[in-house]
Structure formats: structure tokens, C-alpha cells
Amino acid sequence: MTHPTIAPPTMTARPSPDANPATVPPAIRVEGLTKRFPTPDRSSVTAVDGIGFTVPRGGVTGLLGGNGAGKTTTISMLLGLLLPTAGTVEILGVDMARHRHAVLPRMNFSSPYVELPHRLTVRENLTVYAHLYGLTCVKKRVRDLAEHLDLTRFLDRPSGGLSAGQKTRVALAKALLNEPELLLLDEPTASLDPDTADWIRTYLERYRTRTGATILLASHNMLEVERLCDGVLMMRQGRIVDRGAPAALLARYGRKTLEEVFLDIARADGDAVPAGEAADAAE
Ligand SMILES: Nc1ncnc2c1ncn2[C@@H]1O[C@H](COP(=O)(O)OP(=O)(O)OP(=O)(O)O)[C@@H](O)[C@H]1O
Secondary structure (H helix, E strand, O other), rough: OOOOOOOOOOOOOOOOOOOOOOOOOOOOEEEEEEEEEEEEOEEEEEEEEEEEEEEEEOEEEEEEEEEOOOOOHHHHHHOOOOOOEEEEEEEEEEEEEHHHHHHHHHHHOOOOOOOOOOOOHHHHHHHHHEEEHHOOOOOHHHHHHHOOOOOHHHHHOHHOOOHHHHHHHHHHHHHHHHOEEEEEEEOOOOOOHHHHHHHHHHHHHHHHHHHOOOEEEEEOOOOHHHHHHHHHEEEEEOOOOOOOOOHHHHHHOOOOOOOHHHHHHHOOOOOOOOOHHHHHOOO
């Protein structure tokens, strides 16, 4: 497929860049976050086990971990889609438990696990979400986003009839409708061919540069993480077992690729590194 040229960055209005970083709360602050799901035998599965981290504004942080590590559950709690069993989530300085509705218009997400209504066309879906976000100039916004994400020719097709890769691009368009300050992405390039995935990564990089947005992304693609992320949180069995800038993790583990670091951590027993050694690079 031939992708449209990505528009050059233009700055839009954001919180003042002159604001004192010491007084600006981080994009995400999580403390003691825990989620236990009840099981039919009346016990429970601990999906997220008392994690704590902060994500600074304006960066791209990767949330990594093997299958079942707790990434999707964590993102769902950040979005307020799942209520934590314990712990606190603060988004852009707002306590999600008490004032979720004050901050939801400033954030958005995409996930391959959340399907848009199948029978609605792409245009109808994006229009409904644009209205939910209270946007003005909805027709133009939908048209522009469709153009940017190469979706114009799919606009009047039912969303359910699209390929997995096309659905991923529609989900990303939905996630960008309100030009969020915080973008949570669960496997943003899953099901995309290498060319389209590369195009999407470039799009996300330019989006971040243009808007100053913060991005948290869960990914199994270590090359993607090395390219996009300035901080990484490594999860295993519901806990954060290491964190740091990609380069710092490579140095600490004596590895050449993040894939090797990932395997070291995924296959380790207990904490990935001795307690206290893990740098708080996501902070
Ligand atoms: N609704 C639920 N009920 C019971 N257990 C759940 C539920 N949702 C998730 N879990 C369990 O919680 C754990 C973490 O799941 P989660 O989906 O957060 O992992 P993940 O890191 O996103 O995995 P993957 O990379 O496979 O998507 C898993 O053991 C999963 O089986």
C-alpha cells in the first residue's frame, strides 16, 4: 500500500512549556496499584500486584512483559475502565477515583481488544466518538484524520468488514480524535504489515513532537520499543520487575538488544535485578 505523506509538525496549544517542571504533575502517577479478579472457586487471580511508577510528561514509555504479565489490566485501570482492588491512579494531576470525568477528555486509548460497533461504518463510528468527546467541526476532523491515516476509501464501509490491520488504523484514528495529551496504546502495531507499522510509528513520533503529548504503549515488539520509547517498565506476574531507559537497561544487562534484555527478565526467578539497583528511569 502507498501511504500518504505525513504532514510536517505544527505546534498546537498545550499547557505552557514555561511552566515550572517541579510544579507540573507527571502525566501518570500510580501507587500500590492492585487488581484481583475473582475466580469461580471463590479464590482470585492477582493480575496486578501493588505496582508504583510515574510517567513524565511528553515522553514515550513502554509497558513490557510476557503474556499475562498484567499490561492490559494496568492500562484498563489507568483509563478507569477497571476499578482497582487497591492503590491510586493520578492522571495529569487528577485523581481517577474521584475526578475521572475531569480528565477523560484529555486522554484516549486504542486497543486491539476493544472492537468498534461492527455494523456502523468507519465514518459513523468516528462521528459518534467525536460527538462523545464534544468536538466541534466533526465532519472536518473525521475527514482529516481519515486522510492522515489512509482511511478515506474505507470511510463508508462497515467497520466489522475491515481487515485486522485496517481496524487497527481505525482504532488509532478514534484514539486521536480529541488530540489527547495522554495516549494509551495497547499493541498499536499488532496485525500491521512492516511497512504500515513503520508508517504508524513515524506518525506517532510526529504526533508527540507536534503536540507534546505523553504516550504509554504496551508492546511485544522490542524494535518498536527501542525506536519509540525513552523509558521502559518491565512487568512480570503483575509486578514491575525492572525499569529504565532502553540504553540503561542494555548496559545493566550487558546486552545488545532489548529483546535479549526482555528474555533475561522474562526467564529470571524473582526480581530481575537486585532490589535497589533498578533505576527509576520512568520517573
Ligand atoms: N477478567 C478477568 N478475569 C480473570 N482473570 C483475568 C481477567 N483479565 C485478566 N485476567 C488475568 O490477569 C492476568 C493479567 O492479564 P493481562 O491481560 O493484563 O495481561 P497482559 O500482560 O496484557 O497479557 P498479553 O500480553 O497476553 O495481552 C492474566 O493471568 C489473566 O488471565
